[in-house]
Every structure is written in C-alpha cells, then in structure tokens.
Amino acid sequence: MVGLVLVSHSAGLAAAAVELTRGIAGRETPVAAAGGDDDGGLGVSMDRIEAAVREVDQGDGVLLIPDLGSAVLTARLMEQPGRVVLADVPFVEGAIAAAVAAGGGAALAGVLSAAEEARTYRKL
Amino acid sequence: MVGLVLVSHSAGLAAAAVELTRGIAGRETPVAAAGGDDDGGLGVSMDRIEAAVREVDQGDGVLLIPDLGSAVLTARLMEQPGRVVLADVPFVEGAIAAAVAAGGGAALAGVLSAAEEARTYRKL
Amino acid sequence: MSGMLGTDFFLAWMTLAAGTVRLHRDRLTGLDAAIGDADHGANLDRGFTEVGKALTEWPPTSPAQVLVSAGTTLIRRVGGASGPLYGSFFRQLGKSLDVPATPAGFAAAFASGVLAVERLGKAAQGDKTMIDALAPAARALTQAVQEGADERKAFERAARAAEEGAKATIPLRARKGRASYLGERSIGHEDPGAASSALIVASLAEAAA
Amino acid sequence: MSGMLGTDFFLAWMTLAAGTVRLHRDRLTGLDAAIGDADHGANLDRGFTEVGKALTEWPPTSPAQVLVSAGTTLIRRVGGASGPLYGSFFRQLGKSLDVPATPAGFAAAFASGVLAVERLGKAAQGDKTMIDALAPAARALTQAVQEGADERKAFERAARAAEEGAKATIPLRARKGRASYLGERSIGHEDPGAASSALIVASLAEAAA
Ligand SMILES: Nc1ncnc2c1ncn2[C@@H]1O[C@H](COP(=O)(O)OP(=O)(O)O)[C@@H](O)[C@H]1O
Ligand SMILES: Nc1ncnc2c1ncn2[C@@H]1O[C@H](COP(=O)(O)OP(=O)(O)O)[C@@H](O)[C@H]1O
Ligand SMILES: [Mg+2]
Ligand SMILES: [Mg+2]
Ligand SMILES: [Mg+2]
Ligand SMILES: [Mg+2]
Numbered sequence: 001m002v003g004l005v006l007v008s009h010s011a012g013l014a015a016a017a018v019e020l021t022r023g024i025a026g027r028e029t030p031v032a033a034a035g036g037d038d039d040g041g042l043g044v045s046m047d048r049i050e051a052a053v054r055e056v057d058q059g060d061g062v063l064l065i066p067d068l069g070s071a072v073l074t075a076r077l078m079e080q081p082g083r084v085v086l087a088d089v090p091f092v093e094g095a096i097a098a099a100v101a102a103g104g105g106a107a108l109a110g111v112l113s114a115a116e117e118a119r120t121y122r123k124l
Numbered sequence: 125m126v127g128l129v130l131v132s133h134s135a136g137l138a139a140a141a142v143e144l145t146r147g148i149a150g151r152e153t154p155v156a157a158a159g160g161d162d163d164g165g166l167g168v169s170m171d172r173i174e175a176a177v178r179e180v181d182q183g184d185g186v187l188l189i190p191d192l193g194s195a196v197l198t199a200r201l202m203e204q205p206g207r208v209v210l211a212d213v214p215f216v217e218g219a220i221a222a223a224v225a226a227g228g229g230a231a232l233a234g235v236l237s238a239a240e241e242a243r244t245y246r247k248l
Numbered sequence: 249m250s251g252m253l254g255t256d257f258f259l260a261w262m263t264l265a266a267g268t269v270r271l272h273r274d275r276l277t278g279l280d281a282a283i284g285d286a287d288h289g290a291n292l293d294r295g296f297t298e299v300g301k302a303l304t305e306w307p308p309t310s311p312a313q314v315l316v317s318a319g320t321t322l323i324r325r326v327g328g329a330s331g332p333l334y335g336s337f338f339r340q341l342g343k344s345l346d347v348p349a350t351p352a353g354f355a356a357a358f359a360s361g362v363l364a365v366e367r368l369g370k371a372a373q374g375d376k377t378m379i380d381a382l383a384p385a386a387r388a389l390t391q392a393v394q395e396g397a398d399e400r401k402a403f404e405r406a407a408r409a410a411e412e413g414a415k416a417t418i419p420l421r422a423r424k425g426r427a428s429y430l431g432e433r434s435i436g437h438e439d440p441g442a443a444s445s446a447l448i449v450a451s452l453a454e455a456a457a
Numbered sequence: 458m459s460g461m462l463g464t465d466f467f468l469a470w471m472t473l474a475a476g477t478v479r480l481h482r483d484r485l486t487g488l489d490a491a492i493g494d495a496d497h498g499a500n501l502d503r504g505f506t507e508v509g510k511a512l513t514e515w516p517p518t519s520p521a522q523v524l525v526s527a528g529t530t531l532i533r534r535v536g537g538a539s540g541p542l543y544g545s546f547f548r549q550l551g552k553s554l555d556v557p558a559t560p561a562g563f564a565a566a567f568a569s570g571v572l573a574v575e576r577l578g579k580a581a582q583g584d585k586t587m588i589d590a591l592a593p594a595a596r597a598l599t600q601a602v603q604e605g606a607d608e609r610k611a612f613e614r615a616a617r618a619a620e621e622g623a624k625a626t627i628p629l630r631a632r633k634g635r636a637s638y639l640g641e642r643s644i645g646h647e648d649p650g651a652a653s654s655a656l657i658v659a660s661l662a663e664a665a666a
Contacts, residue, residue: 016136043536070538090214167327194329224638
C-alpha cells in the first residue's frame with residue numbers, strides 16, 4: 001500500500017489529522033504524522049519526516065502532504081521521483097481522500113490524483 | 125471583526141487548527157474551536173458550536189468552518205442568514221485565509237470569499 | 249380512527265423507536281462498521297434514550313411538541329451525521345403537522361420531513377442514504393392515504409416500502425456521507441442510516457397496531 | 458589573490474555569518490514579528506550555531522564540503538521556511554564550486570545557488586523574499602568579476618546590492634511565504650529573509666576583508 005506522511009508545523013495538527021484520517025480510511029492504511037520541530041515546538045523537522053517516511057514505506061511509494069510554508073519547502077527537498085512525492089492539496093481533505101485511495105490499493109499516481117480531487121470536492 | 129468557529133469531529137484537530145490559524149493571522153482575530161462531542165469524544169456537539177459562536181461573536185458576523193460529515197450538517201443547522209454563515213472550504217487552508225481576512229477588517233462576505241479562494245491557492 | 253394521531257400516539261412512536269433502536273443497536277453499528285465508522289447504532293441509541301428523557305422531563309402537550317422536542321434532542325445528542333438529519337426530519341414533521349392530525353395531514357407532513365432531510369444532506373434517492381428508505385416510505389404513505397387506507401394499513405405499507413428501500417441500498421455505491429469516501433468499496437453493504445430509517449418507520453406501524 | 462577562496466575562507470564566512478546573525482537576531486525576529494511569526498532571528502541563530510558545531514565536529518577539507526555541510530545543517534536545524542531555502546542555497550553553491558575556486562567560478566556558483574532558492578520557493582525578484590537581496594547580489598558579483606574586480610571589491614559590491622535589495626522590499630507586497638497571507642498589510646515592512654540575506658552577503662565581504 002502507498003504510505004502517507006502528514007507534514008505540519010504543528011505536532012498537534014499532524015497527529016489529529018492522522019487520527020481523523022485513520023478513523024475514516026481505516027487503521028490498515030499506513031499514515032504517519034511529521035509535525036513540529038526537533039524539540040516538538042512549532043516548526044518542521046526533516047528528521048521527523050524521514051522517520052515518518054520510513055514508518056509508512058511499504059515499497060509502493062509515499063505521498064507527503066504538507067500544510068503550508070516550511071512544511072511544503074522541506075517536503076519538497078525530500079521528494080524522490082516516483083517513490084516519495086509531494087501533494088499540493090488541502091491538508092485534511094487531501095489526506096482523507098489519499099488515505100481512502102491508498103487503502104483501496106491505488107498506486108502512487110492514483111493516490112496523488114485522489115488527493116488532488118479533494119480540491120474540488122464539495123462538502124454540501 | 126468577523127469571528128470564526130472551526131467545527132470538527134475531533135477536538136484535537138479543531139484546537140490545533142485554531143492554534144495554527146492564530147499563529148499566522150495573529151491573536152487578535154476571534155477564532156474558536158468546536159470539536160468533539162459533548163463528552164469530548166469523536167463527534168460534533170451543537171452546544172460546543174453555540175458556545176464557540178458566542179465566544180467569537182463581536183456583532184460583525186461569524187463564519188463556521190466545518191471539516192466534514194456531521195460537522196457540516198450540524199453547522200448548516202446553525203446558520204442565521206447574514207449573521208452566522210457556513211463556509212464550504214478546505215478546513216485548515218480556509219481557516220487561515222478567513223482569519224487573515226477577518227483580521228484585516230473584512231466584512232462577513234469578504235471573509236467568506238477569502239476562505240473560498242483557499243480552494244485554488246497553490247502551495248508550491 | 250382519525251383521533252388516533254394524538255400526543256399519546258407520537259409518544260408511543262418515540263418509545264417504540266427507542267426500543268427497536270436499542271434492540272438493533274449492534275446490527276446498525278455492524279452495518280456502519282462495514283462502510284462507515286461503526287457508531288450508528290450507538291449514536292441512535294444514545295439519541296433516542298435522550299429523547300425519552302426529554303419527553304419525560306418536559307411532558308409535551310401536542311403531537312408537534314413531541315416531534316419537535318424529539319428532533320431537537322436528536323440534533324443535539326446523536327453526535328453523528330444522522331443526528332442533524334433525523335433531527336431535521338422530526339422537527340419538520342412536527343412543524344408541518346396540522347391540528348388535529350389526520351392521516352392525509354400526517355402523510356404530507358412526513359413527506360415534508362423527508363424533504364428537509366434531502367435539503368440538509370443534499371442527498372437524493374439512490375445516493376445510498378437514509379433517503380433511500382424514507383422517500384419510498386413517504387410515497388407509500390401518500391398513496392395509501394389517497395387510496396383510503398386507515399392509519400394502520402398506511403403505516404404498514406410505509407414500513408414495507410422503507411424496509412425494501414433499505415435492502416435496495418445494498419448494490420448501490422454511496423454518494424453521500426462517510427461511505428461515499430469508499431467509492432466502489434461501499435457496494436455490497438446495506439446503508440446503516442437506511443436500515444435505521446426502516447426500523448423507525450416500522451415502529452410507526454407498531455405504534456398504530 | 459585567487460588562492461584566497463580556500464576552505465579556511467569559507468569556514469570564516471560561516472563563522473562571521475553566525476556572528477552577525479547572533480548580533481542581529483532580535484532585529485530579524487522583530488521584522489518577522491511585523492509580517493510573519495516572529496521567529497526568523499531565532500531560527501537562523503539556531504541554524505548557524507548548529508552549522509558551527511557541525512563544522513567543528515566533522516572538519517571539512519574543501520570549500521564544497523564546508524558549504525554542503527552548512528546547507529544540510531541549515532535544512533535540518535532551522536525549522537522555518539528559511540531553512541530549506543538557505544540550505545539549498547549553500548548546498549547548491551558548494552556543489553557548483555570548481556576546484557580551485559576562482560572569483561568567476563564563485564560568482565557563477567553563487568548565481569546557481571540563488572537559482573536553487575528561486576526554484577524551491579517558486580519565488581522571483583519582487584515577491585518580497587530573500588530573493589530580493591540574493592538576486593541583486595548575484596548580479597553585482599558577476600558584473601564585478603567581469604569588470605576584473607578582485608574578491609574583496611566584488612564581495613563588497615555584492616553586499617551593497619544585497620543591502621539595497623533588502624531595503625527595496627519595504628514598499629513591496631509579499632507574494633510568497635507567510636507574509637503573503639497578509640496581502641496589502643505586508644506593505645511598509647522590510648522582509649526578514651531579505652534582511653538576513655543582506656547580513657550573510659555582508660559577512661562574505663567581511664571574510665574577504
Ligand atoms: N448527506 C447525507 N444525506 C443523507 N443521509 C446521510 C448523509 N450523510 C450521512 N447520511 C446517513 O447517515 C448515516 C450515518 O449516520 P451515523 O453513523 O450516525 O453518522 P456518521 O457518519 O457521522 O458517523 C448514513 O448511513 C446515511 O444514511
Ligand atoms: N517561497 C519562498 N521563496 C523565497 N523565500 C521565501 C519563501 N517563503 C519564505 N521565504 C523567506 O523566508 C523568510 C521567513 O523565514 P522564517 O521566518 O525563518 O520562516 P517561517 O516563515 O517558516 O517562520 C521570509 O522573510 C522570506 O524571505
Ligand atoms: Mg457512523
Ligand atoms: Mg461517527
Ligand atoms: Mg518566521
Ligand atoms: Mg516559523
């Protein structure tokens with residue numbers, strides 16, 4: 001299965017988004033949080049992202065979903081074409097859509113485009 | 125100033141999103157979390173939404189930003205045309221954009237459309 | 249028989265609905281486990297238990313009061329998507345009910361309750377939601393009343409239509425609610441909200457029996 | 458003077474950059490308080506302190522090693538957007554540097570470092586970011602070298618261009634980074650990243666003085 005890493009400045013936001021995502025997509029989908037700086041403060045930690053990527057990598061690729069700013073920039077530096085890919089998508093909605101697609105067995109490209117569709121998905 | 129209420133199934137997600145939003149838009153913008161059910165478990169509580177609306181209502185209107193599902197449905201029941209309005213926008217990105225607009229003194233319609241623009245805003 | 253649709257009848261409906269939801273709680277939660285988050289039975293059981301408490305604490309004096317109070321309680325206490333939806337259903341049903349309630353009036357009010365659910369959830373029949381049970385029930389009710397059926401008969405036909413509608417959700421792909429995230433994988437399971445709607449309409453028939 | 462651009466020179470640059478960042482830490486944080494999240498000075502101070510530690514712990518043996526190590530440390534330890542950006546700048550600068558480093562080679566490598574920042578941040582001059590200081594510095598450097606200036610002169614001209622570029626961000630409206638959320642309200646403040654870039658280029662001149 002494709003793995004997901006939710007990257008945020010805020011450890012709390014990443015962890016809560018992972019929880020919600022698991023609640024909807026099921027616990028089997030590999031989703032990990034990479035939030036906060038090395039000391040758990042507001043910020044982004046490459047070490048945490050790397051650890052999270054290792055945690056969810058099952059060999060089918062990993063999608064990085066950042067919230068904004070330095071999370072996006074740091075995640076971009078960690079891209080490995082075809083293996084570790086960045087998604088420019090709404091953080092929560094994209095994560096849920098991606099997790100559902102990943103849980104359904106979609107390949108990396110499919111998971112990415114599911115996440116991108118979350119942009120246009122209407123809640124009402 | 126227009127007030128914002130972030131409505132989520134998850135108390136943790138709503139609280140973390142409020143924190144992040146305040147960090148970007150500044151502490152003056154009235155933003156409150158309404159997450160979790162009456163007992164703080166996963167779910168949505170009308171009481172919590174009402175309390176949050178009261179907290180952020182300065183007389184200039186309140187925007188409700190729900191994450192998904194029952195948060196959207198419950199928030200819809202609380203709409204009061206022209207006063208308490210629902211935003212169908214990406215949860216985190218919409219909240220940030222709305223908070224910045226509210227902090228800048230925009231009226232309710234302007235805050236809503238700022239939040240809606242977050243849909244098309246690119247992170248890269 | 250038109251005097252039958254009084255306050256006591258609606259109180260009985262709510263009590264019977266609470267009972268059947270309690271009885272089928274685990275089945276509803278099981279259906280929700282397959283295509284949702286495994287809380288529908290628990291949600292509704294909590295909600296209807298609170299409805300019972302509210303109706304005891306503030307005894308209503310009209311059918312409308314029963315239904316509006318029940319709806320408000322469901323909105324506030326269910327916690328899941330079905331709360332605002334059932335809540336809107338009962339509130340709208342209560343508000344639309346003429347005094348004294350006639351079978352035809354009830355059928356019209358029921359249809360208006362279903363419309364409130366459709367509006368709130370932006371769902372239509374075929375989306376694999378509670379609408380798939382409620383909408384056929386509303387149509388069966390209207391038709392039965394037009395054909396001169398008494399309440400008992402009319403409610404039985406509605407209950408059957410709701411039950412069939414619920415079963416008919418099995419092959420459907422969900423387009424609304426949590427299950428819609430599953431796409432194709434939602435196919436092959438009965439929608440939990442449609443199943444609970446069938447139970448609630450069945451208890452309507454039971455209340456009239 | 459071309460032997461000047463050896464490992465020790467680049468180590469000196471990093472030490473001087475760390476010092477000036479420490480000295481201007483509160484000013485940088487103050488600039489970030491106006492249009493960002495009030496952490497730029499702290500971010501860079503932490504980052505360059507870690508750079509110093511890394512360079513002491515694993516002593517580099519070439520200019521490229523100094524710059525790549527510094528860049529990697531900044532990426533890992535700054536925590537804010539400026540970390541990946543400055544990190545990419547120094548890493549790219551290091552990777553592009555020919556051995557032995559010549560003034561012309563350095564100017565070209567510097568320009569390639571700036572390009573890496575532009576690519577990562579998708580920012581261009583005028584967006585009110587560090588690019589507004591770095592890009593003019595790169596151009597001044599290239600021009601000075603073409604005109605036959607020695608390192609000292611070339612770096613001084615680059616430092617002046619960076620400083621002017623930083624000040625020129627004041628009337629601009631931010632189009633990238635956190636400040637861009639402020640829209641109109643970002644006008645009237647110097648961009649913190651442009652200010653720190655000016656300091657870093659100034660310490661380059663200092664290292665050559
Ligand atoms: N937009 C909607 N329109 C109509 N019915 C819906 C909608 N969303 C969900 N439902 C109904 O609600 C049921 C789920 O209720 P429940 O499990 O209590 O809520 P949740 O999905 O929040 O956990 C679904 O089976 C479906 O019948
Ligand atoms: N996309 C970008 N492109 C270029 N520079 C950027 C970009 N985003 C931010 N910056 C620079 O980074 C600076 C902010 O750095 P810092 O405060 O350390 O990070 P953060 O904004 O994450 O707190 C800005 O002043 C700006 O110069
Ligand atoms: Mg459920
Ligand atoms: Mg639920
Ligand atoms: Mg900052
Ligand atoms: Mg920061």
